Amino acid sequence: MIRCLREFTIPVMVILALVFSGCCCPKKSALPTTTVASAPEVKEEAPPAPESIGTESLESQAKAVGALQIVYFDFDKSNLNPTEKEKLDKTSAWLSDNPEANLRIEGHCDERGTSEYNLALGERRANSAKKYLINLGNDPQKISTISYGEENPADPAHNKDAWSKNRRDEFKIIGD
């Protein structure tokens, strides 16, 4: 028995040496090391402000005769109420007298609800007005749409009055 154990002495020493060299009680100098460098700085600048694209004189002429009036919508709705249709009738009349004008319809929402859903709703509102104008015989090629969702409120206040002013389509005459 003792002879048997004695024969194990060397293997035990070997294993012990191996174990303690990789033991989970590291000396101070055995801590793993990580280098934490600063991130490189990248300089960037904002581009110059874009130039205005409105064709002002044509727009103000239109507004003087009651065309291009802002059209308003109910919450979460994109259908046109009768009073708003009357405004669009005036816009349509002016467009037929000015066939060279390019119209852009900008759809907006109030600040409540998701900004992403409101981008889609704003587009619906713009398309709603566009469809109405096309049905009155206006050229679809001369009418473009864009949605700003809740991103460009007319009134930045946080109350029902402001919200009702923000649920709208705006009408701009743009250059070619």
Added chain:
Amino acid sequence: MKIISKIFLTSLFFSFLLLTDTASSKLYLDIDQAKALFPIAIGEFKNLDGKADKTNISKTVAEIISRDLKFTGLFKILDHDSFLENPRHSGIVAKEINFQSWSAIGAQGLVKGGFRRKGKKVIIEARLFDVQQQRFLVGRRYIGNDQTLRKIAHKFSSLIYSNLTGEEGVFETKIACVRSENGQKEVYLIDFDGYNDKRFTYHGSITLSPEWSPDGKSIIFTSYKGGTPSLYIKDYISRKENVVSHYPDLNISPSWSPDGRDIALTLSKDGNPEIYLIDKQGANLERLTNNWGIDVSPTWSPDGKEIAFVSNRSGSPQIYTMDRNGKHIQRLTFHGSYNTEPDWSPRGDKIVYSSQREGRFQICIISPDGTGDIQLTWKGGNESPKWAPNGRHIVFCSNRSGGKVLFTMLANGTQIRKLSKRSISFSPDWSPPLHY
């Protein structure tokens, strides 16, 4: 007996010993079962070479680690006033620590460290100890400088957290958001704890819906820079940018697949806002929804097999789920008439969303099978929720203290904290851990 069999038998014996002794694989903190806070003492770091500590490394690093761990809602950070010894002067390795003086004040965990300077470099060593078992658990040496102190502290917090809980912490994450300034909206990046608030985009226009890629290397976002809303991907390190989707009309609400290969988005080029897939080069367009309603805001399940999204096909905006190929569309939300902004937890078990309740928006969570609908916020108006990458925290926008400010909370709705004082911030998105 041959010598080889002796070595084999002996190593078997020792392996058995080591395995039974491996208490470092023990879970100190089971987050889902924890009934009490884990008491931990974090000592100020010791100045190892005696040179002047002009940037107060001693206090700063310990404070950041303390705030990090407190943020998780799992730890009790023991008060320095209760310490029986001054960590600045006492030993920082196991054999030099008087563990009794720490167990006497109720500590279960102990953090100690030291630092020295080498020219502009700062070398910090930090160690975590098990006070009851009186042994070292994990440690690291960091080579950095005064500008990277916060990063170093956050890295060690990550090590502490993963060692004790078995999960990954959020200490090396950032939150992308949109800020409004001078009529323009640009993307900003801010550390999860509100520091290092920096501008990221320079479009001079309106940007929206930033989303970090799953590898944290880039951010996709919507921008009106080109006139109409298009999708851009900007690299976080190089700051290089390219347009990835600019079909006519809307290109909005992007969402990366969990494997980072595909992007779900909404396009209205076919006459109606629908959900599509593109790959990250913007190619391989695949249409998923086909319905008269508005379909927006896709979010992926963490296994990449399903997508939740918003649709008003029932007459009002509600949340639906579908397979990633567009099949098996099922409605998820039935409470109230306006449920949007879904975000699927990286843990897979919950979807957070905003819901109109009693005239205001609130943050709610629901299970993917439609059960377990719980309202998390009750004060003010709360929107735009997004999960932290470990699914344990939520970031959101709230007007509860005026303006529109970013807040964080734990997944159960407690520990609601302001992220940053800066107002008019929205559209947050939480990055994965950024290890660089």
